[in-house]
Amino acid sequence: MSAALDVRGLTTRFDTRKGPVTAVNDVSFSVQPGRIMGLVGESGSGKSVTGFSILGLIDAPGQITEGQVLVDGTDLRSLSPDALRRMRGKHVAMVFQDPMMTLNPVLRVGDQMAMAVRVHDRVSKSAAWDRARQALETVGIPAPAERLRAYPHQLSGGMRQRVAIATALLHRPSVIIADEPTTALDVSIQGQILAEVRRLADETDTAIVWVTHDLAVVSSLADDICVMYAGRIVESGSAEAVLSAPKHPYTRGLIDSVPARHAPGQPLPQIPGATPQLINLPQGCAFRPRCPRATDLCAMQPPQAGEAHFALCHHPLTGSQT
Amino acid sequence: MMPDVSIDHDTLSPDGATSTTASGAPVQTRAARLRAFWSDFCRAPVAVVSLIVIILLAVVSFGAPWVSPQDPYDMASLDWMDAFLKPGSVGAGGYTHWLGTDNVGRDMLSAIFYGLRTSFVIGLSAGVLALALGICVGLSAAYFGGRLESLLMRIIDLQLSMPAILLALVLVAMMGQGVGQIILALVVAQYAYFARTTHGAATVERGKDYIEAARSTPLPARRVVFRHLLPNVLPPLIVVATVQVASAIALEATLSFLGVGLPLTEPSLGSLISNGFKYIHTDRTWLSIYPGVFLMITVVAINLVGDQVRHVLDPRNQR
């Protein structure tokens, strides 16, 4: 089975006043149809920029400098701007973080969704509304015909995010990039939506990249995990392998700092230090200053990526240490 | 698209002029802030040129008695034989009238310098007084709140919906001609902009914790307002002030042009243009063109500087 999404060596740079910043640095991963890949990282790790880079939605002063983004075998980066636009929404779609902001407040939900239908398929307005209604049904929205006639502010946050997901699903794309879509929602709503997404991925064979900072979300949802740090993927593998036997000290730190894993009253372990400035990364391994296992080797040369469950580390953790 | 911009920023920003507090917020000294402001301002060459032009114009206008070849107020120095000399011709005084002379033989260049001075004086005084009045009204409304606030803001809203030109026109018509009257009319016509801006900014600040904190200490209200509230509402006011000075100058010129502003015996740019307008159908166009050009340059330069200040102060443009 060939990958629905195959990202190879993707690099995105922002030319700021203070110098170039590589927000996404040589990122590679692939997602099979029907699989959910959790892209995990802290704020500023480059995970969201990775998502936008896949769709080619990077504006000045940023630019994608290197790499390939293969969707169903087509390299998006080799396409003309118009051809790329025709891929968006049709073959690869995106869902955003804040459902309050992603829908146009002055247009009815149905009009917005119908527009998304008709930009790729030449169908009548009523046929487009019909498809929008079906899409709302698919994501479990009750009374979809009524919702279509509503304005976004008349819907709750969870409802709006469902509408956004339904919009992304309109053309049954092979890949959906979900950029922290449940972060802004209540925990109970979050659980419903996660369950819904899991079901949709299984039923529709859509490959989903789930961008998040929340390991708890990933553990209940993802098949595979990529951990990003300072623009690079530092560890990747199956969700089970990464979560139960993390190899990278950073991943270990992230897992240890999830509150649910600790007895009440005990101090929560933290990763020492702060996220590095992308403009001024440490030599060698970017995690070195915060890493308990760092040696001189880590200061001299950056570690190289490996295969299958790999960690971008000179001193990966082994099973016995967990 | 530049996603995650706000997030990436904290990690990109600090350099020499910045130190970081425990909470991670960058703290800058006032001098460092001014320097940063200045270097941002200089990013637009047009604004820098405009600033230089304004300074030059201010120098020649306030130095008018020394730099202009003739005192246009001194009737004795005027020679009827010199009337309507073309630009560049030499008059009875033995010097060249670079911009020609008017219908009573007044040297246009001198008249423009003196006129520019009048315009600057009117624009600046009206601007400063309107600023002061506006701050008082806006801050009192924001600080005391309640009935006073809604009454003041009602009046201001109503006034803002009226064009300043109309208000000034009526006021000048009521009070009569003269520099003082014009300034007063302009202040009344313009203070509302400052009051609205002050009130807007102050209500935002009012909700913040530090004002609450200052209020809960036994500091007098006056001190809370002037030491804490005022500094935080100043930046938007600076922008409004530059624009309002320019528009005060333009308004004065318009009023004088319409014949209700200053008389020709007290040359302002507006009254000079108004005088020249009488000769618009002849070939004596220098009478209106040159004062107009000076007026235009002044007003546009001030606006361009104001634009750039606005741009620099806009938090969305700070990267």
Add this chain to the structure above:
Amino acid sequence: MLGYFVQRLAQAVVVVFAMSIIVFVGVYAIGNPIDVLIDPGATQEIRAKLIAQYGLDQPLWRQYLTFLVNVAQGDMGTSMVYNIPVVDLVFSRLPATLELVFVSVVIATGIGIPAGLYAGYRPDSYGAKAIMALSVLGFSVPTFWIGMLLIMTFAVNLGVLPSGGRGDLGTVLGIDTSLATLDGWSHVIMPALNLSLFKMGLMIRLTRAGMVEAMRTDYVKFARAQGLTDRQIVFSHVLRNISIPIVTVFGLELGSTLAFAVVTESVFTWPGVGKLIIDSILQLDRPVMVTYLVMVVILFVLINLTVDLVYARLDPRVRLKGGA
């Protein structure tokens, strides 16, 4: 919605009433029109007779009451200069001004909004920079001076357009307007352009700012992620959103266009109400001044009211709050 409307209407009436007092007292504080109107050589007898005739010997509050009673009967007084009822005078001048304002508003929006959209869509392009430079000019250079330049260029130097006055009238749908004749257009186009520049500059800035703002929003990013074309994004998503502030300011500025018509009409000797008010200020024609100002107040109150209602129509969020 209805309750809201009634409340706003009541407020408006109070405002008009209060303003009429201010205007009346203010205008009647100006000079003594008798000095302007009467030959200084006239006898004391004639003066006294005229003063009594105009009611100027009465105390101010009585004059105001008389004024109110007359207004209630549709009588705004008689012009001291033209010696005809002020209402007739103003209404005879009004069509010329409305015609001028109409054409200038069409020019301002017709050019301003597309230019602003472009400048906001490609903010770094040279075209956008040129547009913004022009808008700064239109915004800051005094109207009367641009009007003068227009006259010098097109009327004096090129001689292609008349320098002032209103052209031949034609009749369209029972309305006499100079827009029905070619000569009328040749007269109206220059003052209308002059009057439109300020508003055009404002339109450009507003539209551009709204466009830039909208292009940064998530819903535009989301629309792009759906593969919508830029054209669809601008015309279906952005335009609808920024139309709200544009309509608001547009409405408010409609009144200021009427006010600026004072300047433009003076420059181009356009026989509208603006020219009339300047003339009456210079000649101390009090009834005309009071009438004009009260009309302006009513106009502004009406515009504010209308803008609020249109706003409620355009923005579904406001509509919901209103309970409609």
